[in-house]
Amino acid sequence: MNATVQPSGRRPARLTTGRIGLYAFLPISALFFLTPLYVMMVTSLKTMPEIRSGSILSWPSAHNLDAWVRASSQACTGLSCNGIQTGFWNSVRILVPSVAASIAVGAVTGYTLSFWRARGAKTLFAALMIVAFMPYQVFIYPLVRLFAMAGVGNSLLGIVLVHTIFGLPTMTLLFRNHFAALPMELFKAARVDGAGFWRIFLQIMLPMAVPIAVVAMILQVTGIWNDFLLGLVFTGCRNLPMTVQLNNIVASSQGERLYNVDMAATMLTALVPLCIYFISGRWFVRGIAAGAVKG
């Protein structure tokens, strides 16, 4: 069907110097972008002597998964030597409730802001936007004190709360913009029919917000997984997320630096967001654009 819209078949070849430059520049920059990933990958598959003697770019002589095994179950973070797998499960435990909570709260706030003219809605929205641009460092100390007083400091609940709070601006913005694009008549008709606040939200608005919820989820999963600062400060020793553990492993390896183990651990940590990115593809870009362009 496309043939009617776009010309099919090859375009007449016009190989100008500009075109040649184009096809030279793009692969070179692609190489620049891919090299670190490639190097991480091959380094993690090499043995230590091979790393020391060979070139950083060379292909590993034998595929050696020792480093990956060590990284996941034996590498040391200071005191314990359980590898990065504890960090992985900690991250999962932080991730699931945080993502769920922040999306739920964001959806409700966005819905309230766009349909119910609550008092102070504009002020709240402006405040959220300001918070979104502030450096986290400003809030950390007051929050640590507050959490310690409330008795949720250094706990799973604490970190989930923090992620929900810091995710609120972006999530609210996403949902608000989505709901604002829906016709107001829809909302009015539902009210005339006697539906209340929650009923309109659950039965009408939520089903229409599935696409934006997917975008929000991708955004939050990557963001929370990659978080380092908040995980470092708010989780306490037992719940350290993967990124913090990774940094500890690399920073604390005593004696000989095991580069292959370091790189394997790095790859393991990068795996989750990378998978999400390559699976979600366009949605990921849409998420960034939706979060950004309308900010």
Add this chain to the structure above:
Amino acid sequence: MSLTASRMLPNNNFVGLRQYATLIDNGRWQVSVVNLALFGVLFLAASLVLGFILAALIDQRVRAESLLRSVFLYPFSMSFIVIGLAWRWLLDPTLGIEKLLHDIGLTGAHFDWLIRPDRVIFTLVLTAVWHASGLVMAIMLAGLRGIDREIWNAARVDGISTWRTLVFIVAPMLRGSFATAFVLLATSVVRLYDLSVATTNGGPGIASELPAKFVMDYLFDRGNIGLAAAAAAAATTMLATVAMVVAPWFYWQTRRSRQAGMA
């Protein structure tokens, strides 16, 4: 909090602006502010330019467009810790790129920026540009796709070369995309913490300290809450500078939407 003498524990001894005076005299803070300025300017300029070039080239109907797009954007999905470690390995003076250069015969080549106090900040710039220019590319590409093809055709009829059209006609039309990318990157600059922890941990010495890291160090490792709070407040002031740049953008956005409303 920034007006008290708090150290390990918060107290309420009011000392006026003394913490701010201490802060300004603190050599480490001075280094970190200079670093931030240097890093911010270079990083913003480089990522915006590189992102724009990539977007412009990809927009020329190249083959394997979606493949290239994912290649350019994938670093953005990774954690700063991950990319910091990856680059630290690449830039490692004994086993990284320097060794590679030596192996191919350039024995005189030096690429030890990571351990040179006067150069280390540039390695952070390099890493951050690698991380963020894909994002700029995605935003710019969305902008470019929104521009009417007729403009290109009209310029060609008028005999204007492609790159002149791009720089003088199309780029100004992408003001909105530029502003968006700028705001996003600028806020990330002020927050930057993880990257410097993972790549250099502020070192060698204090050569790559950044304000965000300064705040965290004084808050938790060095037990000087008053000074940290002053630093946080100072960082916010810097952010206010960014906000002054943002304000015209918001103004421009609302004006545009108003115009769209009239049209």
